[in-house]
Amino acid sequence: DIQVTQSPSSLSASVGDRVTITCRASQGIGNDLGWYQRKPGKAPKRLIHFASSLQSGVPSRFSGSGSGTEFTLTISSLQPEDFATYYCLQHKSFPLSFGGGTKVE
Amino acid sequence: EVQLVESGGGLEQPGGSLRLSCVASGFSFSDAAMTWVRQAPGKGLEWVSLISASGVNAYYADSVKGRFTISRDYSKNTLYLQMNSLRAEDTAIYHCAKDIQLSDWGQGTLVTISS
Numbered sequence: 001d002i003q004v005t006q007s008p009s010s011l012s013a014s015v016g017d018r019v020t021i022t023c024r025a026s027q028g029i030g031n032d033l034g035w036y037q038r039k040p041g042k043a044p045k046r047l048i049h050f051a052s053s054l055q056s057g058v059p060s061r062f063s064g065s066g067s068g069t070e071f072t073l074t075i076s077s078l079q080p081e082d083f084a085t086y087y088c089l090q091h092k093s094f095p096l097s098f099g100g101g102t103k104v105e
Numbered sequence: 106e107v108q109l110v111e112s113g114g115g116l117e118q119p120g121g122s123l124r125l126s127c128v129a130s131g132f133s134f135s136d137a138a139m140t141w142v143r144q145a146p147g148k149g150l151e152w153v154s155l156i157s158a159s160g161v162n163a164y165y166a167d168s169v170k171g172r173f174t175i176s177r178d179y180s181k182n183t184l185y186l187q188m189n190s191l192r193a194e195d196t197a198i199y200h201c202a203k204d205i206q207l208s209d210w211g212q213g214t215l216v217t218i219s220s
Contacts, residue, residue: 006172022128024217034206034207036150036207038144038150042198042212043200043211043212044142044202044207044210045149045210046206046207046208046209046210048208049208055208059139087149087150089150089152089207091208093163094155094164095152095164095166095167096140096152096155096205097152098149098150098151098152099149100149101149101150
């Protein structure tokens with residue numbers, strides 16, 4: 001099974017800050033990774049697919065990079081609506097696996 | 106617009122059964138794999154199960170294998186999750202999502218397992 005390690009588990013940031021979140025896969029997954037935003041009481045929302053492709057309608061301050069085993073989600077300038085928990089998901093092989101999440105507060 | 110609406114959650118005793126439903130609209134249901142994901146209180150997201158677009162192939166997390174069964178009804182555009190031998194650790198919000206990349210999600214339905 002592929003394990004996905006996400007870091008940090010939480011971070012403190014201010015509006016306007018640049019935020020970087022990392023996911024590491026236990027084996028190579030190519031670019032079969034997505035990033036998701038979760039806010040309390042709302043359905044999770046996909047931000048990035050195939051590691052670096054921005055989901056339609058998602059602000060361009062969000063970007064993804066990486067391939068193989070190391071991936072990064074970057075928020076270039078944090079906005080008030082971006083305070084949330086972020087998850088990565090590998091969909092290279094079953095069982096699919098999420099990172100542990102990063103709470104941005 | 107893709108819409109996914111879950112139902113069927115509730116309070117059940119350990120050892121009991123529940124069947125969750127997810128009604129899909131806004132896309133070709135027969136062309137999309139479908140997924141269940143859950144989030145236990147205070148925990149992260151956990152992938153539970155996926156069924157292929159054809160319905161032929163199903164995959165499960167080890168934590169639910171042998172207890173949960175995923176299925177779909179094309180005439181009703183509905184995805185199901187039959188949950189048997191429920192345990193306290195199955196308590197969670199259960200979301201359905203479209204395809205293996207979870208491109209769209211439903212709001213979820215709460216399952217509580219407690220005596």
